[in-house]
Amino acid sequence: MMTAHHLPAMIQSMGSLHRYRESLQQLQSTWDNLSLLSQLSGTGTDMSETRQAFGKITTDVLDSLAQETLNKTISAITAKAQVAVDIVVRNLFERTADIGFLSTDDNLSNFLDKHIAGSVDETDYLLLRERFSEYVQKYSVYFNVILLDAGGNILVQLDDTNPTRQSHDPLIEEALHSDAPYLEVFRHSDLSPGRDASLIYARKVCHDNSDTALGVLCLCFKFEDEMDGIFKDLIRQDEWCVGLLLDEQNRVVASSDHYQIPLGAPLEHALGQDWILTRFAGRLYLAVTRETKGYQGYMGPGWRGHVMIPLEHAFEDNVASIIAGIDPMLLKKVMRSPLLFSPTLLGIPKQAATIQSKLNQSVWNGNIWQKRDASHNAQQNNFSKMLLWEISNTGFKTQSVVEKTVADLYQTVVAVMLENSRFFASLAVDIMDRNLYERANDCRWWALTATFQRLLSQPELGMQEMHAITKVLAYINQAYTVYSNLVVFDRHGRIVAVSNPTYERLTGETITADWAKAALQLRRSQDYVVSDFEPTPLYDNQPTYIYAAAIRHQEQTVGGIGIVFDSAPQFSAMLSDALPRSADNEVIQGSFTLYVDEKLRVISSTSQDFAVGSHFTVHPGLCKLAPGSTGFDIALYHDNYYAVGARASSGYREYKGAGDNYKHHVTALIFIPLGKAADINAMMDSENLLQQNQFKPVSNQAAAEDAEEYATFYIGKHWLGLPASHIVEAIQANSIKPLPDTSSVLEGMLKHKDSVVPVLNLARLTGIDFQPPEQDKQIVIVQAGPKLPKFGLLVSALGEIPAIAPDAIEPLSAFFATINIPAEGIAKVMTDKGENLLILLSAVNLITRISEAARQASVQNAETEGGGDVLEQVA
Template structure:
């Protein structure tokens, strides 16, 4: 929209309400930012600061946390698969197919040169998504701690205001307190408590610490019991009507054994403010009130949890049922040491999930926790879970696996290359028919063969249309199941009359290598049943490609022990 001659990006929201209160009818919140400054933020370095394994694992969940990013990545993979299949199709062909292969090689070469730019574009968008998520989580944590500070400021006001009640001052200053007077005090407290439901109990006590009257279902039970001597001493030492005392957040019998804050103020003699005649205590209903703050700040977004913790990481409130009040949240000590009012955000591993974490330290509200002498630092933490940790989620560092132009022979044997668990492998291209997107596989397992994971229907262009069994090549090579994501492909291979599918993490290329680049594996003679019996030296020997022995592969998979 345009406002005062300047264009703005605008977002408007209606109120969700808080604890059932929707606010005035028709109220909305609106955010405006000038278009000319909306995209002029500083350079982000979120990805650079991330461990490459975490970055790759997190990116494998892009479909969940950023569908547009996932769509671009999927499109890039589709283009790569089409070119890869075209190169495989023209392997060893002559005539018109040779011309097609030349075109495909040129397309592939152009694609390789532009791949860095394409990868950078994806990385830039990934960076933007992560930076936005980090800002959002930090903002929510800031909102949560502001809600707490503002809310508890009211509690400090309430106890001081009610301590000025003339009836309470007169009653506690009386030499004798008859039952009628005590009953009158009780009615006053009950009236206040009905209006202020954030308290489970309001009570008054004399200078000996004995509770005279109390609200609550068990009010009669606590009457006559003493408050703790530390609290009594602190209340009696309060110097003015502006002073108050808050007990540490801890379990108390005045809150059914649960942890909370109790706010105290001194009740002073009617004609002598310097004389303390007792005190008033208000028990904050911390469990539902703090939880309402956390849930209100998070909204309805799934996968998010928030917590209030103290400087030691002890939980005051949590939306995470696995971290109840009193438990310890394990955190980086540097976060717990942040100064008041400071915020931070980062990508972390939380409960075996990749998560965006934001936190903010309390800074008080007006004089509360600022100039009134009260210190009780609280931190709000927000965790936005983005997906489970994946040990082998990435396809390796593509830049490290790229083949230099001088590494590819003009004449020689063609290999179809692909990535498994971050390493580069190859199959003789003459045995490869095509690659298909792994997401099209139907999951069907064979108990006798853990590597057999499903069935894949063949495309019409492939001879002998039908379905083939798919085997997890990563499992066959490493003994660990592969994680299927947007880069995963099923390579259809044939030896003689047998056709199978092999699950791999990603496609790579279809280069040629001459005989001098192919060398036997030093472990082939010592490993019975080894699938890799040769290595291909590329990039001047700096990159070794493991060549899978197709004959040995089929011998294992077609054997009785594999198929059953």
């Protein structure tokens, strides 16, 4: 939560909030002046309650807007901090597998054997260096591969520019005596003397059945290059935030902007807190820090994701641009969602309208009382009326600012959901592309396995040879569990070995699928093919991708390798990792994710509603984005509104890049629930039924001398009026005692001051469709003359008090042949909304209708209950 200590700096940085606060402060000064003038002029309008009510509601809404504005920024930078560290940890997990597998390569141990024996020649050196080159062409995340002997002498390395010939780095000695599957260091090393820090993976090289170290293999990771790519994807060029990685001493090891936050700088972390305000280099920043969630038990080098944003740019108002392309009707609906907003926040516009409605009632009564007060002269009356108008107008201004503030609040929350949907869709695609990049690398590298090349080059394979290939495949598959099966086939497409014993029955069968035929046509070690996402016997007849490459020996294709991606659990895990989460790291309930291809087939989904292979129809347009593009919208699905974010795959590094022949369009979609349509519609229908006093007093300065003021009101959408001189006041009542005859036009009896008055329901009398509210019924008390009885009219809302000349009134007969309204005429009146027709009622006719209804009710009551006069039944 925002504390009082942070509040001034925060508010000054929240542009829209600052503007609203200034506007409300100006209105508060106006209220103070109007209150004083009202007391001096004797308008009879007490504004203290209205001022207090508006004061409380504006404080509440400004506080809520401030908190949601902060939440919007915190949500965005927290997601970036979490993803920055988790994505790099995922990548480094693959590196731990690489060093473990490559260090067991027979080519390395054979070379070291020759080196120890002193029989290495130039050809051996060139072949091993060529092998390192082949490796880095595929696993392009490394800038150097180094093989050292037990004395720390560099025997073969890929980087010819590296001047180091012997290393004294303690990493070498540690690797020689360690049985760990990998060692990982990030610091300065003489293995890369030109770099301040290098991320290096090391492991000893041994023979298959020996623990005796022959030497050490080191893989040098392109850390700066990798982080540049991660930050580029996470932080747009127009964003002000700085993405960082911190080490365990909270020093910067990676920065998206070295000019703002340089490498090595010590920073204040925010671990254990949602966010902090921190000062760096004379500038105030909002900052978040997040620990990695790890990947398959691997927690990385101990780094943390950290994002900072200058406070003066932390709350820049981009909400309007975010929601600009959203259907206004859909936006209006989700902005009334009980799922996104508390009842208190959803009720603020209604609360503000109610406050203004009560103020308008006071102003309306003030105008009526001014008409009756003979102690005021005409000039004083005009001043009072102008003051009353200004009071009402100031109320409308206050209500308008409150409503605009609330609208900003609502839009901010919805914008966060839309941005989150786009962000997490991008995360889902990034995870997929990075994962499948490794699969393209694996199939090409394993195709270079010497055992495969040598054995498949033979004219015929016996059981011993097939067993040897199976053994290698099983070893690989044991280390790389993302595959369900690995298969090697000969130059005719006949399966000679599988890694998974479940599929041994397929050995000897010929693969007729197009991907296998295409693999056998490949001629370069960099080439690979990928099957369509389709069912295959190699994956229990379930759909998946198979990555394949040709196995070549002495410039001839001797077979191929197909690696069967375990798509069901792997894609499901990727999508689950990309699901949006709340502040307490719980998945947002009701959200789900999908991968959909260009044919709108579902590849994977976290929702049971979208089966793998089914056709996606909810928002198909979002699946037609250009590679790397993002989009979002609001969708209605199964009676629920969702923020739907999308990101189209664009590959990772060279995978699916400009030089890659493989192009496959996949879109990730994230659905985040925004609310149930039925709940939203019910709320909006309920609000639409409520009619408030929304009139604005009109100026009577240009009225004719013989013009008479009419007090007006609404029954539903119908505008009616009585001479203002016939009106006692307007009140709100909850204690109307109903009469026994519910069909009567009499609503009931009401105690008003020292008398009991009947209340006429004009809607029932005229057949107008109007359902009065259960609470705060609007009643107009009428008394046409001192000797005539008082009565009440149940109305929907109060209207203006215009002055109308007699010659401007037309008899109803001029408009209608027959009418069931006790009226005298009709007039065209100019209001702030334009010209409108006002039906002028007759108080005498209304009294007659009340008397008739009362007599009928009394007779019916006497017949059924033996009771007396219904008008004598008093609450």
